[in-house]
Amino acid sequence: EVQLVESGGGLVQPGSPLKLSCAASGFTFSSNWLNWIRQAPGKGLEWVASINPDGSSTYYPDTVKGRFVVSKDNAKNTGYLQMNNLRSEDTAMYYCARRQLPDYWGQGVMVTVSS
Amino acid sequence: DIQMTQSPASLSASLEEIVTITCQASQDIGNWLAWYQQKPGKSPQLLIYGATSLADGVPSRFSGSRSGTQYSLKISRLQVEDIGIYYCLQAYSALTFGSGTKLEIK
Numbered sequence: 001e002v003q004l005v006e007s008g009g010g011l012v013q014p015g016s017p018l019k020l021s022c023a024a025s026g027f028t029f030s031s032n033w034l035n036w037i038r039q040a041p042g043k044g045l046e047w048v049a050s051i052n053p054d055g056s057s058t059y060y061p062d063t064v065k066g067r068f069v070v071s072k073d074n075a076k077n078t079g080y081l082q083m084n085n086l087r088s089e090d091t092a093m094y095y096c097a098r099r100q101l102p103d104y105w106g107q108g109v110m111v112t113v114s115s
Numbered sequence: 116d117i118q119m120t121q122s123p124a125s126l127s128a129s130l131e132e133i134v135t136i137t138c139q140a141s142q143d144i145g146n147w148l149a150w151y152q153q154k155p156g157k158s159p160q161l162l163i164y165g166a167t168s169l170a171d172g173v174p175s176r177f178s179g180s181r182s183g184t185q186y187s188l189k190i191s192r193l194q195v196e197d198i199g200i201y202y203c204l205q206a207y208s209a210l211t212f213g214s215g216t217k218l219e220i221k
Binding site: 035037044045046047050059061095100101102103104105106107108 | 147148149151153157158159160161164165170202204206209210211212213214215
């Protein structure tokens with residue numbers, strides 16, 4: 001059974017860093033793209049980051065480029081999203097999802113940026 | 116950047132009615148399109164991938180179609196369990212979501 005489990009969320013102050021993890025199981029993690037997608041409370045879905053199967057290429061929208069870094073450790077079947085210089089507008093539920101056209105999503109982890 | 120214009124923003128329909136949601140891509144995205152259903156407090160669930168292929172376990176009353184750069188999701192006979200918010204997603208170049216369609220039962 002394909003599973004993606006996010007962790008690492010919480011309440012942080014503006015300007016702080018936070019690192020999210022996405023633990024994968026039930027499929028060959030090293031052969032799959034990994035995406036991070038977020039959803040602000042009551043809002044729609046927003047793409048945050050993508051990484052190719054071997055981790056050699058990463059992609060970001062302008063809204064997070066230079067602040068967020070996506071990575072994956074294929075030996076540990078785990079993906080990561082390092083978020084730096086967090087802003088209030090980064091407050092959202094963060095999901096990881098596999099494949100270039102995402103099929104399976106995790107249950108999400110909440111990140112709240114507030115003083 | 117590719118834009119996805121989704122309509123309508125909200126939709127109220129009767130049980131057993133046919134429902135159609137559309138997404139217009141700002142440029143050619145081929146078949147790099149998916150549709151998702153999201154229920155309150157849950158993560159999105161894949162319904163359609165490759166514009167027209169039904170995801171595993173999804174009822175056959177859901178279908179996807181494409182006409183040029185316009186993509187449609189059709190629910191042939193609306194059921195109570197179909198209420199939720201529906202999103203399209205293009206993955207041809209980066210990822211862009213439609214703004215969502217909130218589906219309610221009339």
